[in-house]
Every structure is written in structure tokens, then in C-alpha cells.
Amino acid sequence: MDRDEELLxxxxxxxxxxxxxxxxxxxxxxxxLVGGPLDGLLLDITGWSPQETGTGVAxxxxxxxxxxxxxxxxxxxxxxxxxxxxSGDAP
Numbered sequence: 001m002d003r004d005e006e007l008l009x010x011x012x013x014x015x016x017x018x019x020x021x022x023x024x025x026x027x028x029x030x031x032x033l034v035g036g037p038l039d040g041l042l043l044d045i046t047g048w049s050p051q052e053t054g055t056g057v058a059x060x061x062x063x064x065x066x067x068x069x070x071x072x073x074x075x076x077x078x079x080x081x082x083x084x085x086x087s088g089d090a091p
Contacts, residue, residue, distance in 0.1 A: 036086025
């Protein structure tokens, strides 16, 4: 199985777990979240500018160190912008 096929099996960050189609949609761009509380989820980055995809994100999650209201921090890998690595949690 190639890397693209693996990504198509993943669940997208922010989609409801009861969504009948929790996976990625055709024609959208995704980054895989690696490590931390959101490990394995896909982040929909469709329409993001190069500046936005180059700076990383703070994603709301209840699964991190700070619980409800906390954020998981992810930064794009310099050598593989389709994978974003966890860099910690923030309140």
C-alpha cells in the first residue's frame, strides 16, 4: 500500500466521530498529524496559503495535557510538508 492510500484511510481532525464519511474527501489537501494527542488524524489544509502551512497550528483538543480548552501544537516537517509533528501542548 502506498502513502496516498494510507492517508485516505485516516480520519480528519474536526469531523464528528459519528460522521458516516469520517475520512478525507476527494479534491482536498491534507497533512498527517504525527505524535501527540492527535496522532494519526488528518488536518484539512485545502486553500491554506504557503505562509499558513509553513508556520504550524495550535489545534483545540480535550486530549492534551491541559484538557478542555487546551491546544495541541503541530509544525510542518521541513523535508515533508505533508506530515506535521507535535511540538507540545498549550493552555
